[in-house]
Amino acid sequence: xxxxxxxxxxxxxxxxxxxxxxxxxxxxxxxxxxxxxxxxxxxxxxxxxxxxxxxxxxxxxxxxxxxxxxxxxxxxxxxxxxxxxxxxxxxxxxxxxxxxxxxxxxxxxxxxxxxxxxxxxxxxxxxxxxxxxxxxxxxxxxxxxxxxxxxxxxxxxxxxxxxxxxxxxxxxxxxxxxxxxxxxxxxxxxxxxxxxxxxxxxxxxxxxxxxxxxxxxxxxxxxxxxxxxxxxxxxxxxxxxxxxxxxxxxxxxxxxxxxxxxxxxxxxxxxxxxxxxxxxxxxxxxxxxxxxxxxxxxxxxxxxxxxxxxxxxxxxxxxxxxxxxxxxxxxxxxxxxxxxx
Amino acid sequence: xxxxxxxxxxxxxxxxxxxxxxxxxxxxxxxxxxxxxxxxxxxxxxxxxxxxxxxxxxxxxxxxxxxxxxxxxxxxxxxxxxxxxxxxxxxxxxxxxxxxxxxxxxxxxxxxxxxxxxxxxxxxxxxxxxxxxxxxxxxxxxxxxxxxxxxxxxxxxxxxxxxxxxxxxxxxxxxxxxxxxxxxxxxxxxxxxxxxxxxxxxxxxxxxxxxxxxxxxxxxxxxxxxxxxxxxxxxxxxxxxxxxxxxxxxxxxxxxxxxxxxxxxxxxxxxxxxxxxxxxxxxxxxxxxxxxxxxxxxxxxxxxxxxxxxxxxxxxxxxxxxxxxxxxxxxxxxxxxxxxx
Numbered sequence: 001x002x003x004x005x006x007x008x009x010x011x012x013x014x015x016x017x018x019x020x021x022x023x024x025x026x027x028x029x030x031x032x033x034x035x036x037x038x039x040x041x042x043x044x045x046x047x048x049x050x051x052x053x054x055x056x057x058x059x060x061x062x063x064x065x066x067x068x069x070x071x072x073x074x075x076x077x078x079x080x081x082x083x084x085x086x087x088x089x090x091x092x093x094x095x096x097x098x099x100x101x102x103x104x105x106x107x108x109x110x111x112x113x114x115x116x117x118x119x120x121x122x123x124x125x126x127x128x129x130x131x132x133x134x135x136x137x138x139x140x141x142x143x144x145x146x147x148x149x150x151x152x153x154x155x156x157x158x159x160x161x162x163x164x165x166x167x168x169x170x171x172x173x174x175x176x177x178x179x180x181x182x183x184x185x186x187x188x189x190x191x192x193x194x195x196x197x198x199x200x201x202x203x204x205x206x207x208x209x210x211x212x213x214x215x216x217x218x219x220x221x222x223x224x225x226x227x228x229x230x231x232x233x234x235x236x237x238x239x240x241x242x243x244x245x246x247x248x249x250x251x252x253x254x255x256x257x258x259x260x261x262x263x264x265x266x267x268x269x270x271x272x273x274x275x276x277x278x279x280x281x282x283x284x285x286x287x288x289x290x291x292x293x294x295x296x297x298x299x300x301x302x303x304x305x306x307x308x309x310x311x312x313x314x315x316x317x318x319x320x321x322x323x324x325x326x327x328x329x330x331x332x333x334x335x336x337x338x339x340x341x
Numbered sequence: 342x343x344x345x346x347x348x349x350x351x352x353x354x355x356x357x358x359x360x361x362x363x364x365x366x367x368x369x370x371x372x373x374x375x376x377x378x379x380x381x382x383x384x385x386x387x388x389x390x391x392x393x394x395x396x397x398x399x400x401x402x403x404x405x406x407x408x409x410x411x412x413x414x415x416x417x418x419x420x421x422x423x424x425x426x427x428x429x430x431x432x433x434x435x436x437x438x439x440x441x442x443x444x445x446x447x448x449x450x451x452x453x454x455x456x457x458x459x460x461x462x463x464x465x466x467x468x469x470x471x472x473x474x475x476x477x478x479x480x481x482x483x484x485x486x487x488x489x490x491x492x493x494x495x496x497x498x499x500x501x502x503x504x505x506x507x508x509x510x511x512x513x514x515x516x517x518x519x520x521x522x523x524x525x526x527x528x529x530x531x532x533x534x535x536x537x538x539x540x541x542x543x544x545x546x547x548x549x550x551x552x553x554x555x556x557x558x559x560x561x562x563x564x565x566x567x568x569x570x571x572x573x574x575x576x577x578x579x580x581x582x583x584x585x586x587x588x589x590x591x592x593x594x595x596x597x598x599x600x601x602x603x604x605x606x607x608x609x610x611x612x613x614x615x616x617x618x619x620x621x622x623x624x625x626x627x628x629x630x631x632x633x634x635x636x637x638x639x640x641x642x643x644x645x646x647x648x649x650x651x652x653x654x655x656x657x658x659x660x661x662x663x664x665x666x667x668x669x670x671x672x673x674x675x676x677x678x679x680x681x682x
Contacts (some may be wrong), residue, residue: 102459115574133445149651153494153593155543173514173540179587179634194627197344199514201633202496202584204659209624213605222650235651239659241496243543243587245522250543252494252580252593264554283550286535292521292542300548304545306554309563310490318545318580325565 003031005064005163007090009058009081010073011035012044013142014257015095018329024049026333029340036062039072054117063088068339070332071095084211086122091339093124093332097216100125100224107227109277110334112139117338124335127228128220129327130154130240130249135228136300136326138255138321140274146258148313149235152221155250156245157291158198158208160323161187165198169244172199187242203242215240248291249323252316260312264305267315271302276326281305287290289320298330344372345681348407348431350399350422351414353385353503354375357655359670360411365390367674370681377403378414404429409680411673412436421447427463432680434465434673438557441466445665448568451675452616453480456680463675468569469561470668471495476569477641477667478660479596481615482608483570486635487599489654490576493562495586496591497537497547498632501664502528506539508584513540528583544583556581576623589632590664593657603652608656612643617667622646630661638663639671 002007006023010016016037023030035046035055042057056062063069071078071085071094078098085092099105106116107125112135113253126133134152141147158165165186172182180337182197196203206217214222221238272279280289281303291300296325300321308314321327343356346365349356353680364371366650376387376396383398397403399418404410412419412426412435414584419439426433440446448466449456453476457649458465475493482488499506506527513523523538537544547558555563562579592607613620621630630642641662649655 099496105529151492151649153580155584157495169541170517173517176511176514176587180636188627192627196631197633200510200587201583201631202586203631204591204629205627209627211652213624213645234651235648237595237651237655237657239595239657241591241593243396243496244541245543246517246541250545250547254492254580254595256576256579265601283554285531285582286529286546286550288545290537290542290544292538295521304554304580307385308576308578309553310578314578314579316578 001178004067005031005032005065006030007034007062007069007072009036009069009077011033011046011055012037012041013072014158014198014324015072016047018324019072019332020046020048022329022333028333028336034062034066050054060084063090068093068336069137073079080144082123086184091122091124093126093335095126095328095332097128097220099123100127101227107224108335109135109228109331110338111136112279114232114338117335126328126332126335127224128161128217128324130156130217130251131221131228132327132331133249133300133321134251134253135225135273136276137302137317141238141255141257141278144270145254147229147234148258149256151254152238154238154240155245155252155254156240157245157249157323158187158242159247160249161189163191164210166246168215169198169246173244175199198242199244201244206240206242207332211291215270237269237296245291246295247322247324248294248320249327250291251319253319255317256311257315258313264307264315268306271338272317276300277302279303289318291320292319294322298325344370345408346373346406347371348377348404348410350376350377350410350412350418351354351576352387352396353378353382354413355500355665356669358387359665360413360673361387361389362659363670363674369674375403375407401425404431407431409434409677413669423464423548425531432463432465434467434676436467436625436669438469438561438674440464441468448565449586449676450476450569451679452477454571455679458676465676467669467673467676468565469558469666470501470632471558471592472562472565472569473498473668473672474641474660475562475592475594475663476566476588477617478612478643478658481611481618482596482598485611486603488570488575488596489599490597491566492595493579494593495579495581496586496593496662498579498586498588498590499528499583500588501590504528505531507587510539510587513538514585539583540585545580547581547583587636588634588663588665589635589661591630591632594660596654596656596658597654598656599654605648605656608646617641620644620645630659632661635661635663639666641667
């Protein structure tokens with residue numbers, strides 16, 4: 001197998017670091033690794049697997065000789081440099097929202113729509129974290145029973161908002177008694193005009209609001225799910241909520257499948273052994289997924305599988321995954337692995 | 342107005358204390374107040390509003406001369422003493438699940454079904470906390486537009502599991518770095534065979550499991566909602582999740598109303614000014630309900646009102662209330678106030 005010259009743009013961020021770690025851990029056939037970030041981080045050293053890497057500033061020439069560039073430095077950086085990297089010969093796997101809904105750019109979760117990679121023209125988009133874990137878990141059900149409708153409520157971790165949000169949660173968590181007066185300057189999002197404490201709270205806003213009253217995070221789940229499944233007739237609606245959890249997104253997912261007469265046990269059987277999925281679903285042993293125990297794990301965990309007593313095709317699932325791994329870094333590397341196969 | 346001799350059973354618990362506080366705060370016409378609890382708490386002194394109350398052990402004779410007895414000491418205590426209290430002349434307002442689904446016992450949220458009080462035979466049941474805030478918020482919509490279906494995912498506070506659960510969250514919150522190894526001995530429920538940390542986690546189990554795979558908390562929401570609305574044809578399904586929040590339950594509620602052509606603005610207008618409801622719903626000012634700011638408040642807060650883009654009668658609401666107040670103590674006192682009117 002030919003080895004690849006790899007660049008990671010946004011290498012100092014939470015996801016960028018996980019991409020580097022996972023590349024080494026999964027023995028990706030790397031010839032060289034170039035860590036790129038803003039001029040502010042240039043010169044910084046990152047030690048992974050006993051090796052020291054020095055961060056360089058991202059400039060157009062950074063991509064000369066690069067085969068594969070992972071972008072995870074925000075949508076603006078992707079818009080500025082992704083096409084440049086492609087022009088200089090790289091394939092770009094972009095973890096931002098910059099190109100996800102662009103018609104000719106594949107939006108890929110390998111367990112679901114690996115085939116979409118065939119028509120790529122240089123840029124491949126990695127979906128939003130909360131979308132990835134949901135479609136991974138629903139794909140086996142969609143294949144076997146059909147899928148008509150999805151209504152999801154999320155329980156999302158602060159690490160999705162970056163290292164500063166984690167620090168803010170940690171600091172606020174010490175202020176139990178005067179929790180309502182905790183200082184807040186990051187969440188719900190760094191650019192927002194108002195900030196609220198996340199410790200001992202639940203904030204029903206992730207990203208900014210659209211004129212429809214939905215947040216961009218909710219619209220990502222709605223639109224990306226339809227694109228990945230290639231099904232514009234699928235009904236999807238979403239409510240996205242940030243929680244005082246460090247890492248690990250949870251989702252209460254309600255589905256209406258395309259068949260009646262299916263039992264919760266049928267759903268469970270369709271999920272057991274499916275790629276990337278671990279079923280944790282045994283009430284008798286209080287076995288169900290929880291974000292605290294999904295942190296650091298590659299899999300998507302599914303439990304609380306139940307039939308809606310009042311609807312012949314309705315089911316509940318509780319889906320949990322590490323938002324920095326399957327929700328971001330791992331999925332990006334799985335895309336790269338699919339490409340070189 | 343004639344004054345009443347009042348007893349509070351479970352007076353040393355979180356809800357019992359709130360009942361006492363609210364009775365005084367709302368100038369309920371009290372002739373005397375008797376605080377009752379287990380023999381373990383007898384002799385304990387409770388100071389509220391400058392007055393000192395001494396806790397007595399609950400025995401059958403405790404209810405002699407009592408007009409109104411609030412029960413909030415667990416279902417077993419209610420089963421042991423509620424009928425005894427009625428026999429001795431008291432009206433019982435029971436905050437446990439002991440009698441909620443008993444056919445001839447009214448299950449009452451005054452804003453919704455005050456009329457059900459007319460046929461009481463001594464015991465009146467106060468619904469489950471998560472049910473109360475949901476039906477309060479949905480009642481004006483049900484009246485105006487009809488209600489066909491409810492799918493709810495909850496985000497529930499630890500104070501619903503008592504003072505020990507609050508202490509456990511506080512203690513675990515200091516263990517940020519080794520959070521997955523936090524000691525846990527209370528949640529998901531004191532009687533469970535396994536316990537999980539709640540700090541930096543989300544536990545998709547409240548109360549124990551039924552053979553259907555639903556938890557008792559979920560079944561309470563499903564069955565109580567149908568009973569309070571008096572509508573067996575209403576479709577209700579629920580997923581209940583415990584969060585690292587001290588007080589304040591949040592709910593992501595999806596509804597299908599009985600009319601099409603209704604807008605989110607119509608829903609908002611139907612809720613503004615409705616009894617017990619405060620609408621906090623302005624994306625332009627990041628105004629939406631959050632549990633951290635609902636703590637200590639009497640009202641049910643509603644926001645994030647949106648139309649499902651893919652369903653002509655589907656809407657989302659985000660409903661937050663103090664689970665110890667409107668979810669328990671306040672609603673019990675509102676029932677008492679309805680009775681004496």
